[in-house]
Amino acid sequence: NQANTGFCIGYYGAPFDGTFTGDIEPLSVILARSNQLNLRKQTEFIGNSECYVIDAIGQDGKYTIWIDPKHGYNIVQAEVEKTGHDLVYGERMGDVSAMPITGFKFSIKNVKLEQIQGYWIPMEGDFFLETTRGDTISRTKRHHKRTSIELNPDFAKIGAFIPNIPNGTNILIMETPSIKYIWQDGKPVTYVDQSFLDVLDTEIEQLKTNVKAEPARPTEKKTEVPRDESAIITDKQPDTRADTMETQQEVASKSASSLVPVFLLIGLLIIGVIGLVVFHQRRRSNNAKT
Numbered sequence: 001n002q003a004n005t006g007f008c009i010g011y012y013g014a015p016f017d018g019t020f021t022g023d024i025e026p027l028s029v030i031l032a033r034s035n036q037l038n039l040r041k042q043t044e045f046i047g048n049s050e051c052y053v054i055d056a057i058g059q060d061g062k063y064t065i066w067i068d069p070k071h072g073y074n075i076v077q078a079e080v081e082k083t084g085h086d087l088v089y090g091e092r093m094g095d096v097s098a099m100p101i102t103g104f105k106f107s108i109k110n111v112k113l114e115q116i117q118g119y120w121i122p123m124e125g126d127f128f129l130e131t132t133r134g135d136t137i138s139r140t141k142r143h144h145k146r147t148s149i150e151l152n153p154d155f156a157k158i159g160a161f162i163p164n165i166p167n168g169t170n171i172l173i174m175e176t177p178s179i180k181y182i183w184q185d186g187k188p189v190t191y192v193d194q195s196f197l198d199v200l201d202t203e204i205e206q207l208k209t210n211v212k213a214e215p216a217r218p219t220e221k222k223t224e225v226p227r228d229e230s231a232i233i234t235d236k237q238p239d240t241r242a243d244t245m246e247t248q249q250e251v252a253s254k255s256a257s258s259l260v261p262v263f264l265l266i267g268l269l270i271i272g273v274i275g276l277v278v279f280h281q282r283r284r285s286n287n288a289k290t
Contacts, residue, residue, distance in 0.1 A: 012144050016122045020080055021106045021129055023060060024090045027075075031065075034058035046076045061086040061104070071113050072120030080106040103132030117151045203268045 018026045031037060034056040043050050044066065051066040061082035068076045082104035085094045093101055111125040129140040155161065163186070171181040171188040181188040 012127075012142060013146065015078075015108055015127060016125070016144070016146070018075075020078065020108075021127065022080065022082060022088050022104055027063075027065070030058065030060045030063065031056050034060075034063075049076055051076060059087055068113075074111070074113055074120055074122055075108065076111045076113070078106075078108040080104075100133050101131050102134065103130070103137075105130040116149055119151065121146075121149055123149070200268075207266065 015021060018028065020027060023030060031054070036055070036057040038055045040053040040055065042053075044053050045051070046066050046068070049068040049071065051068050054063075054065045054067065056063040056065075061080055064079045065075055066077040067073055082088055082093060085092050086104070087093075088101050088104050093104070105128075107128045109126050109128065111122050113120045114123045115121075124145045125143075127142045127144060129142075131138045153160070165183045167182075167184050169183040171183050173179070173181060173188065180191040182191045
């Protein structure tokens with residue numbers, strides 16, 4: 001729906017291609033699902049053209065279409081009125097949060113047709129739009145003119161549908177507006193701040209340096225005590241144990257102090273890796289949605 005809405009709103013000539021302002025689906029689909037569809041018995045003239053007149057009423061509103069059978073069965077005039085809970089751009093009128101519009105009218109008039117490569121093509125016309133929001137009524141008149149049309153072109157030769165977007169251009173994906181993308185080599189890619197990567201590289205190198213510089217721990221030597229001197233050693237055991245405990249505490253304190261920066265660097269590394277993983281997971285998810 002977002003893609004269709006973007007086309008209908010972004011391209012002013014969409015009514016000439018069969019998708020009217022206020023709709024996100026072609027007129028053929030809207031007429032086919034109408035609750036009431038009627039072809040008037042009497043034809044009507046629009047300018048010099050004798051036209052068939054079709055009336056349709058359904059969930060999209062009330063439509064009246066004038067079709068010129070002598071000029072490719074093109075639509076040369078149309079009137080649309082949406083009221084109540086009719087659909088406007090796929091949303092129900094009356095739901096203020098989703099669709100604040102309470103009244104909608106659209107019409108096409110003064111259509112000029114030209115024959116191009118054996119086909120009658122609408123090239124020029126006037127579009128009228130009236131929208132009501134509460135007590136406010138907005139009216140718009142727009143004249144749309146096509147300067148030229150080429151039917152069945154060689155798309156590969158003319159390079160059609162190839163986005164001419166420079167690398168590094170900021171890209172917004174509507175489904176994930178909080179994630180920043182840039183255009184790179186013909187597609188959007190997740191943007192990662194280069195300064196963040198530089199800091200991460202520096203921390204990794206520092207971690208490698210600290211690991212290499214940490215000295216190996218000396219092996220402990222056990223001293224065997226002769227059995228006949230056990231009494232003498234027994235009298236001195238309390239002092240010896242105290243000295244040993246103090247020495248162990250000092251070694252443990254020094255080891256803990258030396259490990260603090262190592263653990264800090266490891267933590268930063270883990271955070272950075274997790275961040276990159278999340279970025280790539282979101283990018284894959286968005287690509288899958290697209």
